[in-house]
Amino acid sequence: MTTFSPTNEQQIALAAAEAGEMLKIKAYAGAGKTSTLELIAGRFAHRRGSYRAGEFGSGAARRGHTAERCAG
Template sequence: MAKAYKPTAEQEAVVEAAKGGGDLKVKAYAGAGKTSTLQLVAQQLTGQRGSYLAFNKEIADSARRGFPANVSARTVHSLAYASAPTWLTARINLPSEPPHELAARYGFGPIEVPTISGKNAEVAPFEVGRMIADGLGRFCRSADDTPQPFHIPVDEKIRDDAADWLREQL
């Protein structure tokens, strides 16, 4: 709980407005006492629940220690994450696997492809696995229901027709 101090006239006005109910917007510069003012409001409205949203975990943890039990303090990200359906959050929490092991699991060894310079280049299993993992990341950040070849990133040095073929294979 915050230490007792004498609120400013502006803080008292915010507390009174909050006690009156309805919507309230407090706009002030950094360091002007917004959090302290919200703590005063929370102390006056102990019979009501409140939420304090912070931009990072450190601020949320600090706020949790300074607000009464009727106020939950968390990050904006944690609120959004908790509100997302499990089918979506499951896409974010997939276990990581070293790229070369990922390629081996799917039976990929080195792959030779033509480059735009006219020479052939070998894409090592590590790179193949990384392309698959990066493609999975792109898919997870998309609104698509299933992974698609265009999710797989291919080095721009690889000829376009070979890049299309490689995406289809991966």
């Protein structure tokens, strides 16, 4: 996992996840969806979770994430 400074949008998504909200993140390729997922998963590494991806031949798959494992 890479270290980076989250964008405002990623900080909003993280805050929503911390508040227990359900998230739906839609964006174009290269917009940072996988990085956002890794940011959230890192914060909740002690908990189980799942996510769904529309086109799973993406960055998440290249980084070793599967539909069953979201915290790496």
